Amino acid sequence: MSRERGSATVEFTWLTLLLLVPLVYVVIAVFETQRTAYAVAAASEAGARAFVQADDPTTARSRARVAARLVLADHDVSGAAVDTRCRPDCFVPGSTVVVEVRSSQRLPLAPDVFGDPVAAFDVSSTHTEPFGRYRAAP
Structure with missing residues (x-):
């Protein structure tokens, strides 16, 4: 037993590299994914609200895109696609507006x-x- 000298520092260093580094990577990946999920959810909601408050369909579509892009920019998400559609028709009482954001x-x-x-x-x-x-x- 006296031949074994303290190598706890080396073992601790290797365990840290083998366990802690992948754990930190997974946490960062989850945070990045959650950030994007929050961004697209908030962008679709903001786009739909901006669409409903406009006066005509052309202005409504541009306002929805601008509102969604502002929210996405706040969350540092780029390259997202914003799609708007109306059911059954735009600006008809009782209709609905659907805004989909994909990233x-x-x-x-x-x-x-x-x-x-x-x-x-x-x-x-x-x-x-x-x-x-x-x-x-x-």
Whole structure:
């Protein structure tokens, strides 16, 4: 037993590298994914509310895109697609507005393989906002 000298420092260092570094990576990846999920959810809600408050369909679509892009920029998410549609028709009392925001989230420090982000997945959110049954049509 006297031949063994204290190597706890070396063992602790290796255990830290083998256990703590992957754990920190997983935590960072989860936080990045959650940030994107919150961003697209808030963007779809803001876009739908901006759409409903406009006066005509053309202005409504541009306001919805601008509102969604502002929320996405606040959360530092870029490259998201914003899609708006009305059921059954835009600005008809009792109709609904659906805003869908889609984004792609890449895992941190993951390389592109042949130009495509392999370690990426899609995050999307859909928000439906009623136009109002007792509202006057424009």
